[in-house]
Each structure stands twice: as structure tokens, then as C-alpha cells.
Amino acid sequence: MTETLERRGMSMKVRAEAALTQSPQPVICLDQVTKCYGTVQALRGVSLRIEAGESVALLGPNGAGKTTAISLMLGLLRPSTGRVLLNGGDPTVPAVRRAARLGAMLQNARVIDLVRVRELLDVFRSYYAQSLPTDELLEIAQLREKQQSYTQHLSGGELQRLLFALALVGNPRLLFLDEPTAGMDVASRRRFLERIRELHRDGRTIVLTTHNLADVEGLSQRVIVLNEGRIVADGSSEEIRAMASxxxxxxxxxxxxxxxxxxxxxxxxxxxxxxxxxxxxxxxxxxxxxxxxxxxxxxxxxxxxxxxxxxxxxxxxxxxxxx
The missing domain is CATH 3.30.70.920 (Lrp/AsnC effector binding domain/regulation of amino acid metabolism (RAM) domain)
Structure with missing residues (x-):
């Protein structure tokens, strides 16, 4: 098993490094971005840059604007004012998203019922020219023993891990994880966070949102604290801890x-x-x-x-x- 995991880790690292291209512009850029839902301002003049290979946590209480920020970066929403760039292009353009090699695990995502875990992964793999093998995805998500289970029979934590596997199907260079540990027990959460560390060590860019401070300890190089739609702090985990202590x-x-x-x-x-x-x-x-x-x-x-x-x-x- 150890040799299998080592080979899997090496193969993922080779693929990630081969896919990674150097670019003078940041992977993600938000420039004075505001997003309104009617009279409610979810983001208020947010500016930030995320460089290739960074591991960034967007931290904040519920309603701080974290999910809205992720949706803008993915091109699922347009800003009310300001500008959002993905590798220098408009993320709402499908060709820009495809070129960026995105993977996303969203907080409100759902999977279809009456399909087995392995079947669902196989279907999603068919959409990508360079997908990860199904067995590797099952191993990463710790779902090998559940591969023949129907999705509607999965626990909350197992469903979260399936969504994680689906986000990785296309071997993404840039991975978005929106409150990924919701519904996981302590042991599953620890193993899951270690998988994210492995992905970052393989050279991928990780953008994680959470309201759980423990999730970012030893995980993210950089922590951006959002509150009431504004950035209130931006620095390393140690700097944020010192600021908040x-x-x-x-x-x-x-x-x-x-x-x-x-x-x-x-x-x-x-x-x-x-x-x-x-x-x-x-x-x-x-x-x-x-x-x-x-x-x-x-x-x-x-x-x-x-x-x-x-x-x-x-x-x-x-x-x-x-x-």
C-alpha cells in the first residue's frame, strides 16, 4: 500500500508539474471588486492577487463574502463593479476557464442519485482529455470501499469526499475548495486536509474557503480574512495569529x-x-x-x-x- 501511495504521489506530481506553465500575470486578480445582491453588498471594494502555486485560505464568518468571491473567480458571477481576471482573461469566458484547468468543490454542489460512486467518476472522466484514473481518485478521496455504493446512500462526510474526487477528475492546476470539510468527522477531516497539502506540494494552486480556523493551521501559506465583504487581514497563518492574539x-x-x-x-x-x-x-x-x-x-x-x-x-x- 505504501509503495502504491508513493507511486500515486509521484505520478500526480509529474502530471501537475508538466501542466504548470509560468506566466507573468497572477493566476487570479480582483481589482476593486464589488458584488451586490439587490441592496445587499456581499463584497465591497475587494482587491487581491493570487500567484501560481500559492495555497490561500479565505477565512471569515458565515456571510463574510467567501463563497461570492469564489463564484466570481470561477466566472459563475459577474462583479457589480471592478474587474476579475483569471490568468489575465475574463473568467466568464468558457475558453479562459478551460485554459486555466480549473477544479472546484462548491458548498452547494449536489450529485445525482441512483448511480454508483465508481460509475459517476467514470462518467465525469469521459469529459476530460487528461483525467486522473478512477482508482487514483477513489484512493485520494478514501472511497475505495464505497465505489459500488449508490450516491444517495453516502454519509455527509462521504459525499463531501466524492465531491472532492469530482473536483480532481480533470487533474486541475487550480483548485477551489469552498467549505470542504463540512459534515466530516475529525478523523476524516484530518486525512482530507493532508490530501490538500499533498496537492499543494505537487505544485497546484489551492484556494480554500472556511470559517474554521483549525483548517488553515499548517495548510495555507497565506490567509485572507474577510468580514462584511471587506478584507480585514492578509498574511501568513503566523501573522494572522499574531494579529488576532x-x-x-x-x-x-x-x-x-x-x-x-x-x-x-x-x-x-x-x-x-x-x-x-x-x-x-x-x-x-x-x-x-x-x-x-x-x-x-x-x-x-x-x-x-x-x-x-x-x-x-x-x-x-x-x-x-x-x-
Whole structure:
């Protein structure tokens, strides 16, 4: 089995490297893109570049604009204003999409019933001149034992892995994965994320959307945080972690002091939990000194480090409150 996996990995790497062509322009470019659905602005002046071979995670809470951004990159939507380019061309043009060698696993995708897993993969392979072998796809998606099962009998996690296999059928150079781990158990999710790492190591460009911070740890070179249709952060996983890191300082305080507390520069977020006030800050020592200078007592003081999830929520909430 180990030799089989090694041969499979080598064959995928050779095919990916052979397919990869160097280009002076980025694979994806969004230039001041806005997308509106009626009066709702899903994206608000978003600009970004994704280069060939990058592994990029679009991170943000539900409704942040991640799926809309992916749909624009795939040419499934047109921007309301601004410009979207795929390898320098218009992604809504079929010839541009074909030349880009795309693969996509979309959040709202469905598969037909009354067909077996292997049969469905064979049908999709017939649409491509250079497709991956069915056995290889089954191995990648961990569906070998389910190849004769009908699609309607698959669990949620198994269905996600089938959609992943379908996205890989055409041996894509550029792979879009929209909330790919939804419905997967912990073990399946870990194996799935390792498959994505392998694909990136093979030279493919990966664009992943998720609201799960754990999905991007050790996976994506670059993390773009979206919130309320805007980019609020763009950097490496380590840089995003440093940006979002912080502490919670809580103590007993009267509600009439909340406005004064919120005005202190070191307070990034303020919450009320009954008689306790909870302050989110990046530097608890500096904040305590500021509280002392303002003559604010801190009875029953508690200080704890924020989890990455809590810090991320504090980061995005802070952006929501800015005009």
C-alpha cells in the first residue's frame, strides 16, 4: 500500500508539474471588486492577487463574502463593479476557464442519485482529455470501499469526499475548495486536509474557503480574512495569529463605566457579563496600567489568554463596528 501511495504521489506530481506553465500575470486578480445582491453588498471594494502555486485560505464568518468571491473567480458571477481576471482573461469566458484547468468543490454542489460512486467518476472522466484514473481518485478521496455504493446512500462526510474526487477528475492546476470539510468527522477531516497539502506540494494552486480556523493551521501559506465583504487581514497563518492574539481582562464594574472603558486605547473589545465587564486586549499589562491611571478599580480581577477562535471573532467584530 505504501509503495502504491508513493507511486500515486509521484505520478500526480509529474502530471501537475508538466501542466504548470509560468506566466507573468497572477493566476487570479480582483481589482476593486464589488458584488451586490439587490441592496445587499456581499463584497465591497475587494482587491487581491493570487500567484501560481500559492495555497490561500479565505477565512471569515458565515456571510463574510467567501463563497461570492469564489463564484466570481470561477466566472459563475459577474462583479457589480471592478474587474476579475483569471490568468489575465475574463473568467466568464468558457475558453479562459478551460485554459486555466480549473477544479472546484462548491458548498452547494449536489450529485445525482441512483448511480454508483465508481460509475459517476467514470462518467465525469469521459469529459476530460487528461483525467486522473478512477482508482487514483477513489484512493485520494478514501472511497475505495464505497465505489459500488449508490450516491444517495453516502454519509455527509462521504459525499463531501466524492465531491472532492469530482473536483480532481480533470487533474486541475487550480483548485477551489469552498467549505470542504463540512459534515466530516475529525478523523476524516484530518486525512482530507493532508490530501490538500499533498496537492499543494505537487505544485497546484489551492484556494480554500472556511470559517474554521483549525483548517488553515499548517495548510495555507497565506490567509485572507474577510468580514462584511471587506478584507480585514492578509498574511501568513503566523501573522494572522499574531494579529488576532490577545487576552481577556475581566473584573467587577458598574455599567456606567463601560463608555469610559471602551475609550481606553488598549481596549479592543468590551463585553458585559452581568456584573462583570470583559475587555479584550493585546497587552494586559499595559491595559492594567491604563486602568490604574484612570482611577478604575478592578475587583475580582481575572486575566486569561484568548483562544484563536475568540481572538478571530474579536478581530472581525471590531471591523464590523468601524464605519
Amino acid at each position: 490577545g487576552q481577556f481582562v475581566s473584573f467587577l464594574a458598574e455599567e456606567q463605566n463601560d463608555q469610559l472603558l471602551a475609550a481606553i486605547p488598549g481596549v479592543l473589545r468590551i463585553e458585559r457579563q452581568g456584573p462583570r465587564v470583559v475587555l479584550f486586549t493585546r497587552d494586559s499589562d499595559a491595559l492594567l496600567k491604563d486602568l490604574q491611571r484612570h482611577g478604575i478599580a478592578t475587583p475580582h480581577l481575572e486575566i486569561r489568554r484568548a483562544s484563536l477562535e475568540e481572538a478571530f471573532l474579536a478581530l472581525t467584530r471590531r471591523e464590523e463596528e468601524q464605519p
